[in-house]
Amino acid sequence: MSLTSSRGKPTLADIARLTGVSAPTVSKVVNGREDVAPETRSKVLAALTESGYQSPGHKRAADAPDVVEVVFDSVNSNYSSTVLSGILAGAAAMGVEIVLTTTEGSPASGTELATRAQRMQDEQRAGMIVVTSAFSDTHLDAFRRRRIPVVVIDPLNPPAADVVSVGATNWAGGRAAADHLLDLGHRRIAYLGGPESAECNQARLHGYMSALMSRGVAFAPELVIHGKFRAEHGIEGLAALLALPEPPTAVFAGNDGIAVGVLREARRRGIHVPEELSLVGFDGTVLAEDSVPALTSVTQPLHDMGRTALRTLLREARGEQLDSHRVELATQLVVRESTARPA
Template sequence: MSLASQGQKPNLAEIARAVGVSTPTVSKVLNERKDVAEKTRAKVLAALEEAGYRSPAQRRTTMGPEVVEVAFDSVNTTYASTLLSGILAYAATVDVEIILSTTGGLPAGGLDLSRKAQRMIDERRAGLIVVTSALSTAHLAAFRRRRIPVVVLDPLNLPPADLVSVGATNFAGGRAAAEHLLDLGHTRIAYLGGPESAEYNQARLHGYMSALMARGIDVDPALVINGRFHADHGAEGLGALAALENPPTAIFAGNDVIAVGVLREARRLGIRVPEDLSLVGFDGTALAEDSVPSLTSVAQPLQEMGRAALRSILLQAKGEQLDSHRVELATQLVVRESTAPPRA
């Protein structure tokens, strides 16, 4: 008796028995896994077609535009909104729908990744873009098993070699920020950064250190304070630096939000920017333009980073080969009002 004549749609186990293979093999074929022999694939595909099953590609073709999920740790920042605007702008040109979610338990507990990955299959997601989160090989296993493309934007940790990541030239940007301050005549330059374990924070810090050492200036450990990419860290960091016997004349902040915290605390302490203290941020968001004084900042091409992440997801979803698993886009120092030569 054929599968189609049994009166109801057979499940995968019944199809597997009819073809003489295992249920996982049928699942692999249905989800377009490549680790199945061609003869076996052909038999299973014929049985699936007869039973009325469709592959993810067939479902995408017949059920409207592709859907990509974008998971943020928080969307309440100008950084996140700028990235998202790039993703949405590109999505509109390629007829892709964007679904937003929060990283929640990624990577620390609370989120069942196997269930999330299966839900993405069931709900016809073409892939997942994760913004500023740390994903290990173990965390990614659930997505790999189901062949769901994943791209990480600004990863917190060094991503596995086979994971596609998109970021900016953080080392070069950190070096450019420090070199700008050195060219102005500053030699006591502090760094207020984000989490010490964050890869892009380390790259910005190492760029700063490289610039100082190239000028024969030792890096003073007292002038390097890592913490959170939060305004409170900027405020607290300035308080600690101002209390030093020999405080810095300039600060390189690991992002624009930290720099805004520095500005807030500087006003409270009566420290004038840039007359008493020069300040450079990182990201080049609207915060930098709108601050008073406006912030000199290392601008990341955030919108283009968002577009690059979505392009990569769509290429992977089509099974196309990527030129590189690591995409780094160039940063640019934008000089505004918050930097000046040190007081004589």
């Protein structure tokens, strides 16, 4: 059966006749609706791909530059702005246009994501880079069903095996932070981490625990407190740690924002860093360099993570075979002024 209508292009009706399903069912698949049986969806998707069907909403000219959507929770943090700078630098070098949106941390509804995915398909955008907690793995199904490439940067939760992600060596970074404090002679080392279920937080915690075990230092559960990657958690976390019968002599903070909160609370209580309390952060943002004292921190290559995510997305959009669906860039401990031998 020919898939060419009188206008020379395949229509939904043509796809329906080829697959033996109704035109409304084909429309549901095109629009990413979930109320379609998996076998039917696969059959329709295969026919759409074979026919080269394009939605009537298609707008992008053949010679137009690739357009990539980038979604952040917000761009107010040093972490986000550094990742974004890497994406933009890569886009300038590769001749790619970037469309930036933010969710402000609000969970996206299935309808909103289906609409976004359909618009991206209609406009033939190259794909989407996700740096947000608002899109869960289930939410990304709307894009996978339309075969829109998606790359997730430093996901809080492990994505599906077929979703490409870019991150850093969080376990090695956590190990390096704890090893540094142990080398200085600290044995009561606390970990103020991010959300307990977050993949990056778990990796940093396990690296910290591995360092303790390798030195024969008993793990003390009371020294581990999870929360948000925010300064407020550093303030509240240090207050809780100092209330312990045996407070820590050092703190490993899950990110630089938490570490800044620790510094604020220590200063308010008259505790000198590093003379009375050593402190290590994570991320290596400008917060680490500009804090007083300058913060020892595990540096993530955030700029390179942004560039790598864009380059990987474009490779996937061109149909190239990727070496791996998980890319991890190396972290590095940068020692500054916030760590010293215990008093």
